[in-house]
Amino acid sequence: MLGDAMFGSKMFRRTVVRYWRSLRSFWGAALAAEMEYQINLLIELLATGGNLAGSLFVLSLFYRSGHGLGGWSWEAALVVLGMYTVLDGIASTLLQPNLSTIVGHVQNGSLDYVLLKPIDSQFWLSLRTFSPWGLPGIVLGLVLVVVGAILAGATPSLQDVLLTGLMLICGCLILYSLWFILAATSIWFVKVWNATEVLRSFLAAGRYPISAYPIGLRLFFTVVLPVAFLTTVPAEALLGRASFSWLAASGLVAILSLLASRWFWTFALRFYTSASS
Amino acid sequence: MNTKLRRGLRLVRVLLSSQYAYMLEYRAEIALWALSGVLPFIMLGLWSGASGADASNATAELTPLGLDPIALARYFLAVFIVRQFTLVWVIYTFEEDHLQGRLSGYLLQPLAPVWRYVSAHIAEQATRLPFVIALAALFFLLYPAAFWLPSPAALLLAVLAMQLAFALRFLIQFALTTVCFWSERASALERLLFIPYLYLSGLIAPLHLYPEPVRRLALWTPFPYMIAIPAQLLAGEEVDVVASFAVVGCWIAILLPLTLFLWRRGLRKYGAMGA
Structure with missing residues (x-):
């Protein structure tokens, strides 16, 4: 549907405006609902801060003893940890709240109504709501990235910073596609709602x-489950030591996995037969 | 007295077998949960990789820290196993039962609701057993040098320590669970409790790698007794058994009356959802 609308730039612009408006009203409603639970903000702030402190403690265990982490300096490792914290925050803000509902829609048959809406179903399922509780993680992660980069003595040019941003976006797209494909398998196996938890537990390796x-x-986390592209490559880009082949590979994997998620969704929908049939 | 005992035993049997049948229906999910406990293996990769010796070539060389790679592998496998049999999720089930109003029905029955949750946990552990054995077998297949069988005495102590770890973790989480009576989203508190559990229990590194003051402090908290101590027993390492069991006993003695008190206060507050 989205593809059809891309013909003609006027039509395209109108579509983008329509999707943007939908997104704003989705998120406005989600924010209003979450604000009912303000005490959660405090809990999330404490949890994010505590988890970050704990991660720093683990990191210090490796460096205190001179064990180190694969030849990375303590400061450079901080940048990687910061990138992980940012991505984890994005996952809690967008991926987790949206993609965890797909299973419920399949189970209750309410996916019927989603498919009937005059909006792309993958777009609706992926961005329908957002949870503000991941935002502290994103902010804290960015702070850690900047602090780590300064301590490491990195002097990134504007180009490096832009490249880092691009690599982070690639990481987000890879993460999203993996998560979405796993969640979409619920069309066949309804009871896999915690398959995404398995993914999340493996992603912890990206710290x-x-x-x-x-x-x-290392091979597993590059080829099978591309954790390397999520945190290590953006960190290397910021520290100015990324090789061209890694950057290109990251972009390629991002595009391919996004296309794969699109293809998989249309493929899966062919097998969707609603809840009672 | 005798009939009472017999009635109790029958109750236990019925509860466990019905919960086990229920859990078997969800074995695919439980297998996935088992798989999501990979953190110890990731940490093993980090501690044996890095600048140290490669874990996959099983020479008995020491890593720069003087860590024996085989002891390290055994420790983290033991951590994985201990964690699988001490997982507690009562706060999530209870929160749902409370919000959906199922709790009212449970309270009418002549059995304290807590036993329903305890038996569900035990039944779930039994369902996990085959997956855990399969994963351990896979681990030994990939890393045959690390193979070991604990001595019967060590195994007995480890199982006992695991049961106590489960009891301790269940008690702490159940104390938090009673907050459900006052708040709709008590399960968020579990996220906070999970932080000291994650970093002080020995899940991420053997305790002897901690800085000495942190290690000593950790040993006063209940967390190392939930993972590190049972895992060390299982892996056949030296543990101060008497001191460890004494600390666990103290914590249970503190937590049990506290949880009971909170539960009774909560019940008084309880007015069923929608009332």
Whole structure:
């Protein structure tokens, strides 16, 4: 549907405006609903701060003893941890609240109504709501990235900063596509709602530079589950030591996985037969 | 007395077998939960990788820290196993039961609702057992040098320590669960409790790698007894058994009356949803 609308730039612009308006009203409503639970803000702030302190403690365990992490300096490892915290915050803000509802829609049959809406179903399912409780993580993560980069003595040019942003966006797209594909398998296996939890638990590996792992795991976290592109590559871009091949690979993986998620969704919908049939 | 005992035993049997049948229906989900406990293996990768010796070539060389790679592998596998059998999720189920009004029905029955949740947890652990064995077998297949079987005495102590760890974790979470009577989103509190559990329990590193003051402080909290101590027993390491069990006993002695008190206060507050 979205593809059809792309013909003609006037039509395209109108579509973008329509989707943007929908997005604003979705998120406005979500924010209003979440504000009912203000005490949660305090809990989330404490949880994010506590988790960050804990991660720093773990990191210090590796460096205190001279063990190190794959040849990365303590300051550079901070940048990786910051990138992870940012991505984790984005996951809590957008991915987790949206994609966890897909299973419920399949189970209750309310996916019927989603498909009937005059809006792209993947767009609706992926961006319908947002949870403000991941925002402290994003802010704290960015602070950690900046502090780590300054301590590491990095002098990124504007180009490096833009490249880092681009790599982070690529990381987000890869993460989103993986998560969405896993959630979409619920069309066949309704009871896989916690498959995304498995994904999330593996992603914890991205807290540390990928070169800190033994060769087998390093391969696994690059080829099978591309954790390397999520945190290590953006950190390398900011520290000005990313190689062109890694940057290109990250962009390529991002585009391919996004296309794969699109293809998988249209494929999965062919097998959707509503709840009672 | 005798009939009372017999009635109690029958109750236990019925509760456990019905919960086990229920959990078997969800074995796919439980397998996924088991799989999501990979953190110990990630940490093993980090501690054995990095600048140290490669975990996959099983030479008995020491890593720069003087860590024996095989002992490290055994420790983290033991951590994985201990964690699988001490997982507690009562706060989420209870929160839902409370919000949906199912709790009212449970309260009418001549059995304290807590036993329903305890038996559900035990049944779920039994359902997990085959997956955990399969994952451990896979681990030994990938890393045969780390294979070991604990001695019967060590195994007995480890199982006992695991049961106590489960009791401790259940008690702490159940104390938090009673907050459900006052708040609609008590499960958010579990996120806070999880932080000291994650970083002080020995899940992310063996305790002897901690700075000495932190290690000593941690040993006064209940958290190392939920993971590190049972795991060390299972892996056949030296543990101060008497002191450990004494600390666990103290914590249970503090938590049990506190939880009971909170539960009774909460029940008085309870007016069923919608009332």
